[in-house]
Amino acid sequence: MQKNEAGQADQNLLQSLGAAVEAGRAPKAEEGAREALALGLAPEDVVSCALIPAMGRVGERFRLGEAFVPEMMMSARAMQAALNVLRPLLAARKARSLGTAVIGTVQGDQHDIGKNLVAMMLEGSDFDVVDLGSGVSPQRFVQAVAEAKASVLCLSALLTTTMPQMRATLQTLEEAGLRQNVKVMIGGAPVTQDYADRIGADGYAPDAASAALLAREWMGAAADSGG
Numbered sequence: 001m002q003k004n005e006a007g008q009a010d011q012n013l014l015q016s017l018g019a020a021v022e023a024g025r026a027p028k029a030e031e032g033a034r035e036a037l038a039l040g041l042a043p044e045d046v047v048s049c050a051l052i053p054a055m056g057r058v059g060e061r062f063r064l065g066e067a068f069v070p071e072m073m074m075s076a077r078a079m080q081a082a083l084n085v086l087r088p089l090l091a092a093r094k095a096r097s098l099g100t101a102v103i104g105t106v107q108g109d110q111h112d113i114g115k116n117l118v119a120m121m122l123e124g125s126d127f128d129v130v131d132l133g134s135g136v137s138p139q140r141f142v143q144a145v146a147e148a149k150a151s152v153l154c155l156s157a158l159l160t161t162t163m164p165q166m167r168a169t170l171q172t173l174e175e176a177g178l179r180q181n182v183k184v185m186i187g188g189a190p191v192t193q194d195y196a197d198r199i200g201a202d203g204y205a206p207d208a209a210s211a212a213l214l215a216r217e218w219m220g221a222a223a224d225s226g227g
């Protein structure tokens with residue numbers, strides 16, 4: 001096949017994968033992710049060119065009142081089905097560990113897709129990851145940091161109403177005398193660097209790849225994993 005034909009085939013596949021996620025068709029999304037890998041596409045490109053834009057479109061339709069919670073739920077399942085296929089490649093284990101990262105979505109917030117992506121990228125960037133899931137209370141985060149002797153704590157929030165849980169978690173960490181032991185990173189669609197500065201988090205990352213890079217930087221490791 002000629003190079004431009006291969007490029008067109010890749011584009012078509014990414015487009016139909018995105019459409020499957022948008023339509024909430026999990027089996028088709030899973031199949032599309034497998035085909036993308038078989039075509040030699042990088043898993044990071046599949047995520048950033050097909051999956052994330054598809055979820056953005058669903059969110060926009062929800063915002064406009066053209067889609068509802070069940071549709072968002074079905075799209076989330078389809079995205080998760082595709083991510084499950086990509087996961088082994090995104091989170092390939094490396095020979096050494098830079099430390100433990102505890103991660104979760106804050107209390108009151110069920111959104112876990114972005115958090116799952118960050119966890120996968122951290123795993124693929126030489127971290128041992130303790131994933132607490134979603135709806136995690138400040139006390140549970142702090143308990144996990146203590147138990148795992150974590151070097152990094154990652155807090156995700158997708159709702160403006162749950163962002164204050166990030167501040168609450170930092171306070172609980174402080175009260176437990178553990179604040180100095182761990183670097184705290186926050187992220188999620190409504191979160192900003194300015195918010196991180198205001199609540200006293202150590203850092204903010206706009207996406208999963210930058211989150212992994214920042215965590216590596218904190219550990220004094222080179223930007224490229226395995227470096």
Ligand code: B1M
Binds near residue numbers: 114118185
């Ligand atoms: Co909800 N939802 N949702 N939802 N949902 C949003 C977030 C919303 C923006 C939709 C909209 O109005 N346009 C809106 C929030 C408005 C706001 O507060 N600003 C919203 C709402 C309102 C709600 C409900 C309140 C709806 C209702 O019930 N009336 C409800 C709340 C439930 C709850 O949590 N208590 C709700 C429910 C749901 C579902 C359960 C149906 C489902 C989630 C399923 C799941 O996650 N398992 C869902 C979905 C799917 C969405 C949208 C459509 C997609 C989110 C997503 O997965 N994006 C979303 C619209 C949108 O975001 N455009 C929306 C893909 C994902 C890869 O991106 O999570 O942003 P994201 O992660 C990014 C970065 O943010 C970053 O890395 C990722 C990319 O690499 N990142 C980090 C994330 N965490 C990070 C942590 C880091 C660093 C980077 O460091 C620690």
